[in-house]
Amino acid sequence: MNTLTVHPAKRLLPLLLLAGLGWLPAAGQTSPVPNPQLASRELNARVEALLKKMTLDEKVGQLAQYVVGAGAGPGDSSLSYEEMVAKGLVGSLTGVNDAEAANHYQHIAVEKSRLHIPILFARDVIHGHRTTFPVPLALAASWDPGAAETVARFGATEARADGLAWVFSPMVDIARDPRWGRIVESAGEDPYLGSAMARAWVKGYQQDDLSRPDSVAVSVKHFAAYGAAIAGRDYNAVDMSEITLRQVYLEPYRAAVEAGAATLMSSFNSINGVPGSANPFTLTQVLRKEWGFDGFVVSDWDAVGELRDHSIGADDDTVARKALEAGVDMEMKGSLYGTVIAPQVRAGKIPESVVDEAARRILRVKFALGLFDHPYTAEGPKYEATPERRAAARKVAGETFVLLKNDPVEGVGALLPLPAKAKKVALIGPLADNQREMLGAWAVAGDPKYVITLRQALAERLGDRLLYARGCELLSGEDAKMLRKIDPHDQTDSDARLPIPDDARSIAEAVETAKKADVAILALGEETIWMEGEAASRVHLGFTGAQEQLLEAVVATGKPVILVVLAGRPLELKWAANHVSAILEAWSPGIEAGHAVADAIFGDVNPSGKLPSSFPRAVGQEPLYYAQLPTGRPAHGDLSHVPLNREERFMSRYMDEENSALFPFGWGLSYTRFSYAQPTISRTEVPVQEVLAPGHNPVVTVGVDVRNTGSVAGTEVVQLYIRNTVASVEQPVRELKGFARVTLAPGEQKHVEFPLGFDELNFYNVEVKRTVEPTTYKIWVGGSSLATAETSLQVE
Numbered sequence: 001m002n003t004l005t006v007h008p009a010k011r012l013l014p015l016l017l018l019a020g021l022g023w024l025p026a027a028g029q030t031s032p033v034p035n036p037q038l039a040s041r042e043l044n045a046r047v048e049a050l051l052k053k054m055t056l057d058e059k060v061g062q063l064a065q066y067v068v069g070a071g072a073g074p075g076d077s078s079l080s081y082e083e084m085v086a087k088g089l090v091g092s093l094t095g096v097n098d099a100e101a102a103n104h105y106q107h108i109a110v111e112k113s114r115l116h117i118p119i120l121f122a123r124d125v126i127h128g129h130r131t132t133f134p135v136p137l138a139l140a141a142s143w144d145p146g147a148a149e150t151v152a153r154f155g156a157t158e159a160r161a162d163g164l165a166w167v168f169s170p171m172v173d174i175a176r177d178p179r180w181g182r183i184v185e186s187a188g189e190d191p192y193l194g195s196a197m198a199r200a201w202v203k204g205y206q207q208d209d210l211s212r213p214d215s216v217a218v219s220v221k222h223f224a225a226y227g228a229a230i231a232g233r234d235y236n237a238v239d240m241s242e243i244t245l246r247q248v249y250l251e252p253y254r255a256a257v258e259a260g261a262a263t264l265m266s267s268f269n270s271i272n273g274v275p276g277s278a279n280p281f282t283l284t285q286v287l288r289k290e291w292g293f294d295g296f297v298v299s300d301w302d303a304v305g306e307l308r309d310h311s312i313g314a315d316d317d318t319v320a321r322k323a324l325e326a327g328v329d330m331e332m333k334g335s336l337y338g339t340v341i342a343p344q345v346r347a348g349k350i351p352e353s354v355v356d357e358a359a360r361r362i363l364r365v366k367f368a369l370g371l372f373d374h375p376y377t378a379e380g381p382k383y384e385a386t387p388e389r390r391a392a393a394r395k396v397a398g399e400t401f402v403l404l405k406n407d408p409v410e411g412v413g414a415l416l417p418l419p420a421k422a423k424k425v426a427l428i429g430p431l432a433d434n435q436r437e438m439l440g441a442w443a444v445a446g447d448p449k450y451v452i453t454l455r456q457a458l459a460e461r462l463g464d465r466l467l468y469a470r471g472c473e474l475l476s477g478e479d480a481k482m483l484r485k486i487d488p489h490d491q492t493d494s495d496a497r498l499p500i501p502d503d504a505r506s507i508a509e510a511v512e513t514a515k516k517a518d519v520a521i522l523a524l525g526e527e528t529i530w531m532e533g534e535a536a537s538r539v540h541l542g543f544t545g546a547q548e549q550l551l552e553a554v555v556a557t558g559k560p561v562i563l564v565v566l567a568g569r570p571l572e573l574k575w576a577a578n579h580v581s582a583i584l585e586a587w588s589p590g591i592e593a594g595h596a597v598a599d600a601i602f603g604d605v606n607p608s609g610k611l612p613s614s615f616p617r618a619v620g621q622e623p624l625y626y627a628q629l630p631t632g633r634p635a636h637g638d639l640s641h642v643p644l645n646r647e648e649r650f651m652s653r654y655m656d657e658e659n660s661a662l663f664p665f666g667w668g669l670s671y672t673r674f675s676y677a678q679p680t681i682s683r684t685e686v687p688v689q690e691v692l693a694p695g696h697n698p699v700v701t702v703g704v705d706v707r708n709t710g711s712v713a714g715t716e717v718v719q720l721y722i723r724n725t726v727a728s729v730e731q732p733v734r735e736l737k738g739f740a741r742v743t744l745a746p747g748e749q750k751h752v753e754f755p756l757g758f759d760e761l762n763f764y765n766v767e768v769k770r771t772v773e774p775t776t777y778k779i780w781v782g783g784s785s786l787a788t789a790e791t792s793l794q795v796e
């Protein structure tokens with residue numbers, strides 16, 4: 001029998017470093033860990049030598065990032081960017097999208113500016129660069145940090161080839177409310193899974209060695225707690241206890257910083273009344289003093305200027321000063337830093353040492369990236385979606401699909417996987433043959449022309465046994481018109497000048513198509529350009545446009561229906577879950593969308609994804625997440641599919657809907673079945689002092705045997721949850737504290753072990769200090785947050 005031990009993430013590196021420095025942290029507390037990438041003596045000597053030569057204007061220049069091609073120019077716009085760069089007044093540029101353009105500015109910076117300081121070029125590389133992979137929420141559904149690392153590697157290599165050494169990625173904001181459109185860029189609702197993904201992104205982009213020619217510096221965003229915008233409305237205020245902030249929301253940023261993140265991006269939102277882009281608590285106290293971060297912080301787009309609207313300063317001088325002094329080293333877009341900082345230093349309102357420190361942090365990253373030694377980018381061959389890139393995109397996408405439901409149909413059995421000899425298949429839906437939509441939100445350098453749609457992929461397999469109908473448009477009414485305006489090629493396969501097709505007629509055609517087939521595959525979801533990503537909050541979480549009507553009409557034909565959901569957020573799938581027997585959540589899968597979805601439909605790939613985010617029964621449940629705090633009136637069924645007892649009143653429950661998720665966190669089926677034995681624990685009791693001992697080593701190991709009891713091979717994500725049953729501060733009813741992807745042949749069994757120690761068992765007490773108290777931990781192991789196989793640990 002095989003044994004798989006899950007190593008508690010990222011425990012060793014900081015300890016080795018600290019041991020090297022000769023001391024270890026006091027019980028329970030974390031201590032700053034220097035980033036070896038930025039801490040070398042030689043690198044810092046070069047930075048200091050350069051800083052000494054710089055004028056105030058040159059130093060301030062390093063703090064400014066401008067947008068090539070954007071309307072608003074720097075300062076009073078009297079100079080071109082070329083002139084600004086030649087004068088050494090530009091630290092970074094975005095909006096430069098290929099090697100040729102980057103070299104154009106870099107030659108000026110390096111050859112014409114007085115001190116030859118290279119420009120740091122940046123762009124949003126979110127889920128791949130030229131090669132578009134599944135969206136980040138989908139990648140989290142793989143529960144495979146290696147998948148995120150692969151995507152980051154491809155992204156980094158392709159970005160570097162375009163002259164970009166800095167990416168505005170990863171987004172590690174915890175997102176517990178799918179009304180917020182940016183949930184698509186997140187790893188979902190959970191800090192443990194989110195931290196694992198955050199580390200993987202950083203490792204993939206930076207490779208623990210920024211100087212490698214195919215490494216890029218990350219910008220971990222959006223610091224902090226941007227995902228907790230009230231009511232899911234983008235840019236809205238965030239208001240939460242410091243305990244929740246630290247225990248849930250800050251965790252993935254901390255993981256990213258510990259993994260060596262070179263830069264962070266400060267957020268648009270306020271946090272308990274203080275904007276994230278002028279927040280001394282998050283930017284200086286937590287980030288630098290507690291975590292020892294020695295990279296630099298860039299503001300989000302114009303977030304410094306927006307401080308005026310946050311009403312924390314009436315004029316440019318004040319808001320720019322507040323941002324800089326709080327710890328925002330570089331301003332993205334806008335030009336406040338470039339215009340109002342230097343005069344304030346000259347007037348004695350800002351100490352020059354503040355500017356020096358910000359410039360120092362930025363220069364450190366530039367040196368670490370090797371930009372001073374290798375400033376230019378080889379202008380190589382044009383990008384191509386090579387077989388290697390396609391194979392990676394297809395493999396990664398295959399790991400992200402979540403089989404939500406696959407109930408047997410009378411007389412037919414489970415619809416999925418579909419037999420290769422399937423007779424006539426009707427493929428229906430506005431996402432069945434839409435290249436652009438498969439890229440998903442934030443695919444800035446992605447090109448729809450590389451996308452294989454589901455229609456193409458199914459045609460390769462089925463030939464003339466495939467029937468197709470578009471069924472309806474993705475958006476209707478005013479939304480459809482807006483989409484036409486911003487992206488004329490997206491909405492229709494045909495000519496954008498034609499009128500938007502009539503949904504009622506398209507639905508009727510689709511019904512006729514379904515009637516001619518033996519099974520219908522519906523590819524439905526959410527429009528991604530107008531309805532997903534930044535500034536795309538929604539209060540209705542159904543399919544966009546007339547897709548729900550289309551689904552209902554096709555289901556009414558009585559033909560067996562397989563629903564493939566393509567969307568970047570949890571949608572409300574209640575009607576579908578009640579009426580469709582097979583549902584595959586496929587997110588926005590990237591350029592190999594069609595092939596990857598077809599692989600899953602025909603069973604060449606057995607779905608293994610698990611939800612990183614709870615799917616609601618109704619929007620009114622949001623924010624809905626499994627790791628809720630207990631109440632004094634716990635209702636039954638919060639974490640199970642047990643229907644609410646209608647007679648139960650005066651409990652923490654809804655009167656018109658169940659509390660539980662429709663599909664809970666961690667949920668995902670397979671074409672095989674897995675069974676879990678009773679978990680074991682290496683010791684049932686441990687003294688609290690042992691858990692608190694310096695070094696934070698694991699104190700117990702939980703083991704479980706997992707068996708594939710079905711007839712095909714499959715991969716299970718084994719999940720471990722704990723509940724701290726009695727503590728001085730309420731603890732969540734369940735918390736994920738370990739997971740492992742385990743591949744099993746039919747009949748095969750593996751033993752999986754999860755170490756637990758301080759890192760998994762701690763919480764923040766009323767003094768907002770991480771600690772462990774005597775208590776009993778309930779521990780569950782299983783295939784979702786509903787896991788029932790249970791053991792426990794007594795901490796005395």
Ligand code: BGC
Nearest residue numbers: 124168221222265300301534
């Ligand atoms: C977004 C960031 C992004 C930046 C640059 C902002 O609007 O919030 O996530 O990195 O734009 O494109």
